[in-house]
Amino acid sequence: MSTQNTDERLISTEVQTGENARANLPDEPVLAARGLDVYYGDDRALDDITIEIPKNKVTAIIGPSGCGKSTFLRSINRMNDQISVCRIDGELTFRGKNVYDDDVDPVALRRKIGQVFQKPNPFPKSIRENVTYGLEVQGKSATDEDVERALRGAALWDEVKDQLDSSGLELSGGQQQRLCIARAIAPDPEVILMDEPTSALDPVAASKIEDLIDELVDEYTVVIVTHNMQQAARISDKTAVFLTGGELVEFDDTATVFENPADGRVEDYITGKFG
Numbered sequence: 001m002s003t004q005n006t007d008e009r010l011i012s013t014e015v016q017t018g019e020n021a022r023a024n025l026p027d028e029p030v031l032a033a034r035g036l037d038v039y040y041g042d043d044r045a046l047d048d049i050t051i052e053i054p055k056n057k058v059t060a061i062i063g064p065s066g067c068g069k070s071t072f073l074r075s076i077n078r079m080n081d082q083i084s085v086c087r088i089d090g091e092l093t094f095r096g097k098n099v100y101d102d103d104v105d106p107v108a109l110r111r112k113i114g115q116v117f118q119k120p121n122p123f124p125k126s127i128r129e130n131v132t133y134g135l136e137v138q139g140k141s142a143t144d145e146d147v148e149r150a151l152r153g154a155a156l157w158d159e160v161k162d163q164l165d166s167s168g169l170e171l172s173g174g175q176q177q178r179l180c181i182a183r184a185i186a187p188d189p190e191v192i193l194m195d196e197p198t199s200a201l202d203p204v205a206a207s208k209i210e211d212l213i214d215e216l217v218d219e220y221t222v223v224i225v226t227h228n229m230q231q232a233a234r235i236s237d238k239t240a241v242f243l244t245g246g247e248l249v250e251f252d253d254t255a256t257v258f259e260n261p262a263d264g265r266v267e268d269y270i271t272g273k274f275g
């Protein structure tokens with residue numbers, strides 16, 4: 001059963017959207033898709049997606065299971081390259097450059113566009129090594145200051161500063177996810193993609209990640225896939241709603257999408273009529 005159907009909060013139409021100063025900042029696109037189609041073999045997972053994702057804002061991607069949310073996220077930093085049957089048409093640009101151009105190095109791209117996954121996945125290494133990994137794969141040596149900066153940036157430093165050489169796997173689930181965020185920000189990316197980063201966490205740990213996202217966005221652009229519409233409403237500035245068939249049916253300020261959606265299907269989805 002999908003989580004939407006079991007989450008009674010979603011039945012309420014009274015979704016609280018967060019108010020913040022960022023809402024008044026003009027949108028400066030950093031990522032853009034134009035006519036983006038993604039296929040797995042003959043099956044189309046994304047259908048003609050056109051969207052501009054603004055810098056230093058949180059963009060939430062919501063929609064029912066299988067509508068292509070993860071596929072869209074993976075197409076941004078070319079993680080779909082690793083799926084042999086996956087094929088892309090159309091354009092996806094990062095700072096105006098098509099990420100699928102021949103001269104783009106996907107490894108370098110992923111340093112600029114980091115990713116955090118649903119299940120915390122620290123390496124079976126020390127906390128310090130988890131953080132330094134991102135720098136060392138670039139051939140740079142990581143200093144203690146780099147480690148502290150990334151762990152502070154992920155709101156984890158105070159909890160782990162005396163155990164940097166302990167295994168990352170000894171941390172709680174929420175701490176592990178913040179360690180993965182520290183690993184993602186160590187190479188100083190511009191964009192952080194998050195695929196349901198709190199769905200495997202308890203509510204307290206999830207809430208800490210939500211607070212952290214609110215801080216991260218001062219420095220980074222955040223694109224987050226979430227099943228939890230309350231979460232999208234609370235933490236995002238922009239919301240994109242994908243529906244079955246891989247169609248982007250609405251993209252607007254989060255308050256508009258939740259309070260006054262243009263598309264009736266979005267209203268039905270948000271109010272729990274399907275999903």
Ligand code: ADP
Pocket residue numbers: 040045063064065066067068069070071072083085
């Ligand atoms: P969502 O994240 O919204 O649940 P996905 O992006 O995971 O949706 O999936 C979109 C569609 O693409 C689904 O029909 C799914 O079965 C298909 N799909 C996803 N990943 C693969 C894959 N690696 N190989 C083949 N089909 C896939």
